[in-house]
Amino acid sequence: MSVHVSTLQARISGESTASSPLSTEEYFVNMGPQHPSTHGVLRLVLRLDGETVREVVPVLGYIHRGIEKMGEHGNYRQFVHLVDRMDYLSALANNWAVTMVVEKAAKMETNDRIQAIRTLVCELQRIQSHQLWWGVFGMDLGAFTPFFYGLRDREQICDIFEKTIGARLTMNYIQPGGVMYDIHPDFVKDVKAFLTYFKSKMPEYDALMTENVIIQERLRGIGKLSAERAIALGATGPVLRASGVAHDLRKSEPYGLYSQVDFDVPVGTTGDCWDRYWVRMEEMRQSVRIVEQLIDNIPEGKTFLVKPAAKIKVPAGVHYSHVETARGVLGVLLVSNGKDAPYRIHCRTPNFNNLWCIGEMATGGRIGDLVATLSSIDIVVPDIDR
Amino acid sequence: MPADSVLPPAESVATPEVLPPPEKHVGVGGAIHGAVPWIDKSGAVGGVFRAIRSLFGGMKITGGYLMRPSTVVTQQYPENRETLKLPDRFRAQLAFNHDDNGYHKCTLCRICEEACPNVSIIITGREKPAVSKKELDSFVWRLDSCTFCNTCVIVCPFNVLRFDGTFESSVYDRRLLSYTLNQYAGPVASVLEKLEDPEARKAAMEARDPYSGAAIIAALVEKQKATKIAERAAREAAKAARVAAKAAAAAAAAQPEAPPEAENVG
Numbered sequence: 001m002s003v004h005v006s007t008l009q010a011r012i013s014g015e016s017t018a019s020s021p022l023s024t025e026e027y028f029v030n031m032g033p034q035h036p037s038t039h040g041v042l043r044l045v046l047r048l049d050g051e052t053v054r055e056v057v058p059v060l061g062y063i064h065r066g067i068e069k070m071g072e073h074g075n076y077r078q079f080v081h082l083v084d085r086m087d088y089l090s091a092l093a094n095n096w097a098v099t100m101v102v103e104k105a106a107k108m109e110t111n112d113r114i115q116a117i118r119t120l121v122c123e124l125q126r127i128q129s130h131q132l133w134w135g136v137f138g139m140d141l142g143a144f145t146p147f148f149y150g151l152r153d154r155e156q157i158c159d160i161f162e163k164t165i166g167a168r169l170t171m172n173y174i175q176p177g178g179v180m181y182d183i184h185p186d187f188v189k190d191v192k193a194f195l196t197y198f199k200s201k202m203p204e205y206d207a208l209m210t211e212n213v214i215i216q217e218r219l220r221g222i223g224k225l226s227a228e229r230a231i232a233l234g235a236t237g238p239v240l241r242a243s244g245v246a247h248d249l250r251k252s253e254p255y256g257l258y259s260q261v262d263f264d265v266p267v268g269t270t271g272d273c274w275d276r277y278w279v280r281m282e283e284m285r286q287s288v289r290i291v292e293q294l295i296d297n298i299p300e301g302k303t304f305l306v307k308p309a310a311k312i313k314v315p316a317g318v319h320y321s322h323v324e325t326a327r328g329v330l331g332v333l334l335v336s337n338g339k340d341a342p343y344r345i346h347c348r349t350p351n352f353n354n355l356w357c358i359g360e361m362a363t364g365g366r367i368g369d370l371v372a373t374l375s376s377i378d379i380v381v382p383d384i385d386r
Numbered sequence: 387m388p389a390d391s392v393l394p395p396a397e398s399v400a401t402p403e404v405l406p407p408p409e410k411h412v413g414v415g416g417a418i419h420g421a422v423p424w425i426d427k428s429g430a431v432g433g434v435f436r437a438i439r440s441l442f443g444g445m446k447i448t449g450g451y452l453m454r455p456s457t458v459v460t461q462q463y464p465e466n467r468e469t470l471k472l473p474d475r476f477r478a479q480l481a482f483n484h485d486d487n488g489y490h491k492c493t494l495c496r497i498c499e500e501a502c503p504n505v506s507i508i509i510t511g512r513e514k515p516a517v518s519k520k521e522l523d524s525f526v527w528r529l530d531s532c533t534f535c536n537t538c539v540i541v542c543p544f545n546v547l548r549f550d551g552t553f554e555s556s557v558y559d560r561r562l563l564s565y566t567l568n569q570y571a572g573p574v575a576s577v578l579e580k581l582e583d584p585e586a587r588k589a590a591m592e593a594r595d596p597y598s599g600a601a602i603i604a605a606l607v608e609k610q611k612a613t614k615i616a617e618r619a620a621r622e623a624a625k626a627a628r629v630a631a632k633a634a635a636a637a638a639a640a641q642p643e644a645p646p647e648a649e650n651v652g
Contacts, residue, residue, distance in 0.1 A: 078503035081535035145448055152459050166475035166549060172535045180540055181475060208444045213437035309497050309541035 026054060029367075033062050037140045037371045040381030044358070044374075046367065053370055056362045058355055064385040071345040076102045076176060076312045079345065083332075084170035086349060087383035089129040090325035092122050095174035097347075100255065101321035101332045102176040105314045112257070113301035114178050119256040120294050121161070121173065122323075123287045124191070127198070128157040129326035130284045133378045137277070138209055140375040141218060146209055153201055156194045160187065176312055178304035191295050195288060202285065210281060219274040223361035223373030226271060233360065234353035237328025238279045239377055243271030249324040261293045273369075273376040280378070311340045327351055327378055351383040472551030477534040479552040480527045482567045483545060490568060491544040494520035498538035498547060506532040522568050529555060530563040 032043040041062035047055035067086060071079040076098075083094040096118055103110065135150025158168045164184040165173045173180050184190075209215050225235070230243040240247055248265045250258040266282035268275025306312075316338035322331035328350025335344040354377050361373045451457050463470070472478065482490045494511045508526040539547045547567075557563060 074503050077501070077537065078535075081503060081533055081537070145444075155459070162476055163473040164475070166473070166477045166536065167534065170534065172537075175540075180536060184473075184475070204447050208447055211440045212444055213440045304540075308537075309501060309543070 031370075033059075037375060038381070039136070039375075039379060042355075042379070042381045042384070044370075046370070048367060051367050053362050053365055053367055056359050056370070058358065060385055062385065063382050065382075067386045068345050068347060071342055073341070075340050076314065076342065077308075079342065080175060081170070081172040083347065084172055085382060086347065086386055087325060087327060087330070087351065087380045088169050089132060089380055090125060090327065090330075091169060091171040092118075092125045092173060093323050093325035094330060095171060096122060096256075097321060097323045097325075097330045097332045099174050099176050100323060101319050101334050102312060102314060104321055105317075105319035105334060105336065106176070106312050108177050108312075109305055110178065111301040111305065112299040114303055114305070115256045116294055116298045117179050117183055117303065118174055119258060119261075120191070120291060120298070121165070121171075122256070123290045123294075124157050124160065126326045127284050127287045127291075128154045130280045130287075131157075133280060134205065134209070137375050137378075138215075140371050141215065143209070143215075146205075149201075149204065149208065153198060156197060160190045160194065163187070163190065175304070175308070177306035177308075177310075178302070180304075182303045183298070188295055188298070191291060195292060195295075198288065205281070210277075216274065218369075218372055219277055219376070220272065221270070222273045222365065222369045223376060224270060224272045225357055225361050229360050230271065230357065233357050235328070235357050236350045236353065237324070237326070238276055238283065239328065239354045239357060241266065242268035242275035242279045244269055249322060249329060253322075255323065257294060258290075261290050263287075263290050273372050276376040276378075313338065313340050314342075322348070325350060327380065327383070328354060347386060349383045349386065351379045351381075355379050355384055472553060474551065475549065476551040476553070477536055477549040479529070479550055479555055480532070480538070480565070480567060481548055481550050481552075482525070483548055490546055492522050492525065492546045492568065493544060494522055495543065497541050497543065501537045501541045503535060503537065504531055504533060507538060525567040527565045527567050528563065529565060530560060 026047055026049050029046045029048055030043060031046055032038040033041040035042075038044065043059040043062065045057045045059055046053055047057075065085070067082045070082055080095050080098050083098050084091040086094055102108070131150045131154040133150075135147040135154075138144070138146025138150070161171065162168055164181065164187050165171050166181075167173075225239070225243050227243045227245050230240050231245060235243070236247070244267055246265050246267045249255070250263075251265055263286045264282075266279045266286065268279050314334065314336040316336050319334040319336065320331060322329050324330075329348070330350055331348035333344075333346040333348065334342055337343040358374060358377065361377075362370045365373070461470070482492070484490050494509060496509055499505075499507045499509050506528045508528070510523045510526075511520050512523065513520060534549070536549060539549055555563070
């Protein structure tokens with residue numbers, strides 16, 4: 001942490017790159033860690049020349065909880081609930097990532113019903129994550145109304161989760177060997193009611209923000225990220241796809257029932273804020289398509305194939321598995337020494353790499369656009385620090 | 387496109403061979419929802435009108451909701467307490483499943499205690515020689531450290547535990563967040579036997595109700611604290627008495643020599 005800051009301070013004494021013909025001086029601004037638009041305790045050190053951003057350096061560590069280290073002190077089942085606290089808007093996908101690597105390594109069986117339920121709830125959570133992002137994005141741009149509408153519609157999905165899972169945010173639902181509960185008897189009915197409702201609300205989303213001239217003017221051409229740089233920085237998810245790279249693990253390495261459903265991967269062209277906005281709006285529609293195809297065809301079967309209290313022993317070695325969360329690729333690396341607790345767990349979280357693109361996107365832009373750029377990455381800070 | 391050389395697309399992804407022209411969005415894999423048109427307000431007068439119309443489009447939605455009070459989704463929370471029922475599976479408060487006679491099936495196997503990721507469940511019990519079964523003294527659940535992961539509920543082989551939707555669990559004292567879940571929790575039998583009054587014995591064993599007062603653990607702690615405070619007060623009083631007596635004795639001894647001391651000072 002101190003390294004970044006001292007590096008920046010060293011640059012003050014160096015050559016100024018101020019471009020104005022007037023004798024201007026570069027200065028530093030700390031954005032955060034208590035800033036409403038950094039969505040958590042994230043600090044950005046900005047080097048500014050007037051209103052032009054010369055450099056953005058994220059400073060992390062304010063919400064580091066040592067989740068990876070904590071995972072070494074419990075068994076595999078006890079680690080699953082910790083990853084809820086990483087990217088809390090994709091808690092189910094996080095559960096699935098850990099579950100997948102444990103199931104793959106320990107060669108545990110699943111059936112189609114389990115995979116269908118997992119796919120369904122993950123897609124529902126992708127929608128609710130993007131709904132929350134849509135609302136917060138509007139609020140960051142100065143429009144307060146989308147925040148209400150986004151959270152109002154997100155509440156419908158939260159209610160569905162409350163009935164089936166029993167939680168709204170920290171789910172701990174997808175477990176090695178199955179899912180914690182079978183779906184609620186009302187699940188299918190509720191999801192269908194939500195789809196009908198949400199499809200009628202999407203035009204409102206478009207009329208309120210997408211077609212708004214102010215939103216378009218503020219997003220177009222702002223925070224550009226080229227495909228080459230996006231790949232080099234390790235960006236994934238909508239940030240990468242907005243830059244024009246059609247990489248989606250649901251298509252390229254299908255897991256769950258994604259290989260059986262028909263959906264498109266929206267791809268942007270220029271990698272600006274508008275493309276990221278548009279990709280996420282389209283992903284919501286594609287998730288609706290996936291849910292529509294699966295909701296009537298949930299196969300029969302058991303939902304938990306092992307004893308919940310049974311110890312899981314993973315053979316010694318290094319195991320890796322990854323899923324596509326609402327923000328990108330979450331990979332879990334598991335080093336096992338053959339016991340029932342992990343020797344080492346590392347999570348490759350999407351937000352960490354996505355955040356580092358901010359330097360590429362915001363440099364050279366205006367400070368007013370920085371908020372829009374940061375919000376278009378859709379970061380969740382606990383996922384960065386873990 | 388260099389991107390493709392770095393990251394080869396999988397077979398199922400139909401990546402376009404040539405990058406599509408700028409300002410046009412494409413979906414991979416087939417037809418996609420029509421992209422929202424750009425409002426190009428530069429130059430043409432019509433563009434300006436479309437821009438203004440887009441602003442009114444948003445206002446129309448907001449105004450529409452303002453005119454239709456039936457679309458209000460806000461819940462008046464403290465007022466709707468009677469009708470507000472959370473789903474059965476909602477994880478708010480850990481509870482025991484009791485049968486009609488008020489008995490539970492906990493056998494002290496401690497599987498839930500082992501499965502708990504952060505020691506939020508503390509079980510104390512002992513062997514019961516008469517029926518050769520273990521007897522549960524207290525099943526303590528600490529809400530303050532619980533992460534509501536639901537693991538204890540699903541691992542219980544006898545279906546003793548459940549999470550219920552009693553969500554109003556905030557208190558002013560952190561110690562009140564330790565719950566004793568089994569119905570006959572309280573002092574151990576050797577202590578209970580010393581209570582001769584049956585009413586007092588019953589009160590010590592009563593089930594913990596989150597809204598009717600302090601938990602028994604907290605009450606015991608309070609009692610212990612009160613005893614300590616009383617003891618300390620007694621000690622201090624005795625000390626003060628000793629000091630006062632000593633001072634009085636010293637004063638009595640020093641009184642005859644007081645005048646010469648005063649002269650010295652003067």
